[in-house]
Amino acid sequence: MEVALILEGSYPYTTGGLSSWTQQLMEHLPDKRFKIVSIMPGRATLPSVKYRMPKNVVEVHTLFLEDYMLLSPHKRGRSVRLTQDEQKAVENFLAFDILTDWELAITTLSNVNKIGTSVEFLKSEYFWEYLLDRYQQDYAAKDFNRHFWSLISMYVPLLTLIQQEGPRADVYHSLSTGYAGLMGLVYKFRYGKPLILTEHGIYAREREEEIINASWVADDFKTIWIRYFYAMSTGVYKSADMVASLFNRNRDIQIELGSPSAKTVVIPNGVQVESYAERTNWDNRTNIGAILRVVHIKDVKTLIRAFKIVNSELPDTKLFIIGSGDEDLEYYLECKQLVDLLLLNGKVEFTGQVDIQTYLPLLDLLVLTSLSEGQPLVMLEGMAAGLPFVATDVGSCSELLLGQGDDSIGPAGIIVPPVSPEETAQAITVLLQDQAMRSEMGKNARLRVEKYYNQGQFIESYRQAYDRLGK
Amino acid sequence: MAGIGFTLKKLFYKDTFTDRFRAYAFSSMVAAGPWLSAVLVVNLLLLVAEHFIIAPADRYLFMSTIVYGFIFSQLLTAPWQFVISRYISDRLFQKEYDYIQSSFMGLVKIVFTLALVLVVAFYFGTPLPIYYVFMSASLFLILSLVWILMVYMSAAKDYQAIARAFVWGGLVSVALSMVLLAQPIDFPQHLYASNLLLAYVAGLFVTFLLLIRTFFAVFAFSNQLEFDFVRYLNKVGSLFFTGLLYTAAIWIDTILVWNSEHGRIIYDTYRFALLYDHAKFLAFLTIIPTSVLFLVYVETEFYDSFKKYFQAVRSKSTFAEIVAARKSMVQIIYRHIVYLLERQVLTTFTIIVLANPLFVSLGFSVLLVDVFRITALAALCSAIMLVVLLMLLYFEARLEALLVSAVFFVANAVLTATFMPLGSAYLGLGLFLSALMALLLAIWLLAVYLKRLEYTTFTGQPYFAQPEKGLFISLADHLNARN
Numbered sequence: 024m025e026v027a028l029i030l031e032g033s034y035p036y037t038t039g040g041l042s043s044w045t046q047q048l049m050e051h052l053p054d055k056r057f058k059i060v061s062i063m064p065g066r067a068t069l070p071s072v073k074y075r076m077p078k079n080v081v082e083v084h085t086l087f088l089e090d091y092m093l094l095s096p097h098k099r100g101r102s103v104r105l106t107q108d109e110q111k112a113v114e115n116f117l118a119f120d121i122l123t124d125w126e127l128a129i130t131t132l133s134n135v136n137k138i139g140t141s142v143e144f145l146k147s148e149y150f151w152e153y154l155l156d157r158y159q160q161d162y163a164a165k166d167f168n169r170h171f172w173s174l175i176s177m178y179v180p181l182l183t184l185i186q187q188e189g190p191r192a193d194v195y196h197s198l199s200t201g202y203a204g205l206m207g208l209v210y211k212f213r214y215g216k217p218l219i220l221t222e223h224g225i226y227a228r229e230r231e232e233e234i235i236n237a238s239w240v241a242d243d244f245k246t247i248w249i250r251y252f253y254a255m256s257t258g259v260y261k262s263a264d265m266v267a268s269l270f271n272r273n274r275d276i277q278i279e280l281g282s283p284s285a286k287t288v289v290i291p292n293g294v295q296v297e298s299y300a301e302r303t304n305w306d307n308r309t310n311i312g313a314i315l316r317v318v319h320i321k322d323v324k325t326l327i328r329a330f331k332i333v334n335s336e337l338p339d340t341k342l343f344i345i346g347s348g349d350e351d352l353e354y355y356l357e358c359k360q361l362v363d364l365l366l367l368n369g370k371v372e373f374t375g376q377v378d379i380q381t382y383l384p385l386l387d388l389l390v391l392t393s394l395s396e397g398q399p400l401v402m403l404e405g406m407a408a409g410l411p412f413v414a415t416d417v418g419s420c421s422e423l424l425l426g427q428g429d430d431s432i433g434p435a436g437i438i439v440p441p442v443s444p445e446e447t448a449q450a451i452t453v454l455l456q457d458q459a460m461r462s463e464m465g466k467n468a469r470l471r472v473e474k475y476y477n478q479g480q481f482i483e484s485y486r487q488a489y490d491r492l493g494k
Numbered sequence: 495m496a497g498i499g500f501t502l503k504k505l506f507y508k509d510t511f512t513d514r515f516r517a518y519a520f521s522s523m524v525a526a527g528p529w530l531s532a533v534l535v536v537n538l539l540l541l542v543a544e545h546f547i548i549a550p551a552d553r554y555l556f557m558s559t560i561v562y563g564f565i566f567s568q569l570l571t572a573p574w575q576f577v578i579s580r581y582i583s584d585r586l587f588q589k590e591y592d593y594i595q596s597s598f599m600g601l602v603k604i605v606f607t608l609a610l611v612l613v614v615a616f617y618f619g620t621p622l623p624i625y626y627v628f629m630s631a632s633l634f635l636i637l638s639l640v641w642i643l644m645v646y647m648s649a650a651k652d653y654q655a656i657a658r659a660f661v662w663g664g665l666v667s668v669a670l671s672m673v674l675l676a677q678p679i680d681f682p683q684h685l686y687a688s689n690l691l692l693a694y695v696a697g698l699f700v701t702f703l704l705l706i707r708t709f710f711a712v713f714a715f716s717n718q719l720e721f722d723f724v725r726y727l728n729k730v731g732s733l734f735f736t737g738l739l740y741t742a743a744i745w746i747d748t749i750l751v752w753n754s755e756h757g758r759i760i761y762d763t764y765r766f767a768l769l770y771d772h773a774k775f776l777a778f779l780t781i782i783p784t785s786v787l788f789l790v791y792v793e794t795e796f797y798d799s800f801k802k803y804f805q806a807v808r809s810k811s812t813f814a815e816i817v818a819a820r821k822s823m824v825q826i827i828y829r830h831i832v833y834l835l836e837r838q839v840l841t842t843f844t845i846i847v848l849a850n851p852l853f854v855s856l857g858f859s860v861l862l863v864d865v866f867r868i869t870a871l872a873a874l875c876s877a878i879m880l881v882v883l884l885m886l887l888y889f890e891a892r893l894e895a896l897l898v899s900a901v902f903f904v905a906n907a908v909l910t911a912t913f914m915p916l917g918s919a920y921l922g923l924g925l926f927l928s929a930l931m932a933l934l935l936a937i938w939l940l941a942v943y944l945k946r947l948e949y950t951t952f953t954g955q956p957y958f959a960q961p962e963k964g965l966f967i968s969l970a971d972h973l974n975a976r977n
Contacts, residue, residue: 096957159813163814167813168809
């Protein structure tokens with residue numbers, strides 16, 4: 024059986040939770056053949072492959088959002104003839120309406136023979152008339168020039184992408200909504216195959232936060248961009264054959280955003296607890312670890328500020344920031360500057376990309392100060408190694424540390440609010456100073472992962488899903 | 495997870511609209527202005543020659559030499575004129591003045607080489623004496639260079655310098671011809687034709703020198719990138735063919751007539767059709783009003799309304815405001831086309847009516863009158879057509895402009911070939927009908943185009959920036975890199 028995994032800005036070119044998850048899934052389903060559809064920004068900026076791919080990966084098909092650059096921007100528009108139903112579907116789609124007939128819209132717009140290339144379509148009189156109608160209805164008092172170009176710059180990459188070829192497979196599996204979800208829909212409709220959606224976070228929500236904080240978009244266009252990402256998500260929620268999330272809170276959001284609840288399922292991440300050495304000695308209390316990519320969303324600056332407070336009280340402590348720093352170099356350098364500024368040289372170490380399993384035994388406590396998370400795999404790994412955690416109250420962190428439902432195992436760490444260096448520092452100091460608490464929480468951590476976040480369950484859930492849908 | 499869709503930060507929103515005013519006005523100047531002054535000079539020379547008893551063969555020879563020089567230098571340079579004028583206006587807009595002088599040097603090299611090849615091929619085996627061939631060839635080369643210079647001079651908008659150069663050149667020609675006819679240089683063959691030609695070429699050379707002096711004064715800076723403009727053959731290649739076809743359309747009937755029973759051949763070298771050539775040259779004198787008025791109009795009222803429209807497009811206007819700006823611009827365009835048409839019709843009809851007594855008093859053959867009348871109507875149509883064609887080019891409707899030229903050319907060839915065998919009474923009818931047809935087509939295309947101007951203004955832009963590709967662009971890059 025062939026499974027096509029569709030990812031955006033991720034495996035195999037960038038490291039991180041989703042990429043590790045992907046690698047783990049494929050390694051443990053050796054009897055399935057995997058094809059990777061990796062959607063990346065552009066050819067010129069394509070990073071190197073970061074993973075040694077398992078043998079059952081038979082194809083890596085990379086799609087580029089900037090591949091519209093391969094088209095001629097000068098082409099004249101062509102005449103576009105659509106039936107009334109097609110028109111309605113296409114126009115709803117272009118208006119980012121959640122009531123779109125997704126199948127009809129996507130089949131029509133992804134068909135080059137029918138509507139021409141994205142450039143030809145967007146230069147057609149049909150599209151011009153549509154755009155004018157919309158403008159007259161909703162934006163008639165706005166700057167038309169900017170309106171036109173803003174929309175064109177949204178549609179060109181979008182339409183170019185959905186007109187791309189893709190690999191054939193028995194099951195398509197998108198690992199987010201957004202462009203990955205959209206391509207999942209394209210393949211589902213084009214080849215008549217089932218589509219699974221697994222979301223680690225909630226894509227549309229994440230984009231919404233990004234857009235609200237973006238200074239380069241005017242406010243009225245922020246609304247359009249947000250609509251765009253929500254609508255794209257809704258299409259997948261509604262049409263996918265199975266919608267998976269990592270924890271209940273996200274499942275509720277998926278349902279709220281349009282997924283029929285019967286299709287939704289929670290499949291938590293899992294790790295192989297046996298492969299992590301059980302910790303027996305809790306004496307040491309100097310090495311604090313944070314396993315993360317050095318990017319804004321992980322809020323490394325709060326981590327460093329918190330460590331400053333901890334270190335002024337416990338001067339022999341060290342902070343290890345474990346993970347790659349090349350994804351957002353600017354942010355990485357800012358973090359290094361902050362370390363200098365706070366006179367923490369020699370006490371904070373940026374290890375870069377290393378094998379986590381060898382580092383875990385050196386650490387006494389793990390910290391995660393993210394602004395947003397799904398269900399962080401590194402947290403499961405740290406917990407499996409019996410390390411207590413201080414983590415922000417985002418994603419499923421509190422579920423992981425404190426348990427939920429009939430879980431009676433007890434806390435595996437301390438939850439703090441995001442962007443709170445003082446609370447974080449306080450929690451770290453408490454834990455470092457209380458050996459009994461550390462060992463208690465460390466043991467709870469391992470127990471909880473063993474019981475609820477077991478790799479076997481996770482792999483089995485997907486094996487069954489593939490077998491059920493893909494036969 | 496990290497979504498890639500939004501962090502792209504690539505908004506194509508930009509400011510590349512054509513608010514720059516393309517200097518296409520040159521074409522009416524080039525196609526009409528100096529060439530009219532030249533026709534005047536030639537006719538003056540012929541009138542001067544009337545006072546001396548010159549063998550008809552010598553007069554035909556002189557006329558043919560001039561006619562050939564004109565037609566073929568136009569055919570050679572017209573395609574480049576459209577392309578280079580676009581190049582100049584882009585460089586002027588970007589304030590890259592050094593490219594302009596260099597492009598002239600590069601273009602002169604190309605045109606001079608082509609002209610030399612043509613001259614050698616044409617005069618190979620001619621029975622004409624070497625000094626006559628030399629003067630004829632000089633005429634052809636200098637004329638070609640003058641046409642090209644004209645484009646640069648009109649881009650610099652130094653119309654006074656242009657006028658001065660032609661007036662002085664003309665005066666020199668006429669004065670020298672009087673001297674040389676009274677005291678001819680003792681050429682062994684074609685005495686008077688050679689002396690007249692010498693006088694004319696000398697005057698033309700003065701014009702050329704004056705023009706080039708002004709050129710170097712205006713465009714004083716240069717760089718090494720002489721062939722950089724070649725990339726425009728890819729960028730706006732259709733302009734090359736629009737120029738070629740329009741010019742070829744104006745002359746294809748003449749060439750067909752030469753090769754029919756109406757034509758003759760002189761000294762195994764030149765073909766000519768005395769009646770037709772002379773009448774047509776005179777007829778094209780009648781379009782002076784359109785040429786001058788159009789130039790004035792483009793620089794003033796049209797420019798203002800054109801600018802207002804593109805300002806509306808670029809500067810935070812609502813769509814309703816853009817439409818309003820377009821409507822007021824379109825109104826101005828139509829009003830002026832009608833105005834030009836009125837003036838030109840009035841002029842042409844007055845001259846047509848008065849042609850008989852006029853020709854008699856000027857000492858021209860009365861036989862010319864009928865052909866003159868029909869070709870004057872053709873000149874009327876082709877002049878207005880050129881105005882509409884240039885309008886199309888201002889709005890970047892390059893394919894439409896190309897279509898008009900192509901239709902004009904094909905129609906003239908077909909219709910002239912159809913009517914010519916019917917007798918000399920039908921000469922010029924093909925030219926007139928094809929010019930009328932192409933004029934109507936041009937007006938219709940312009941009307942359709944202006945009606946949906948917003949559509950083409952927006953969707954006609956490239957949707958994203960992309961490195962340019964193409965044979966001539968690579969060639970230009972290659973030649974640039976050599977330096």
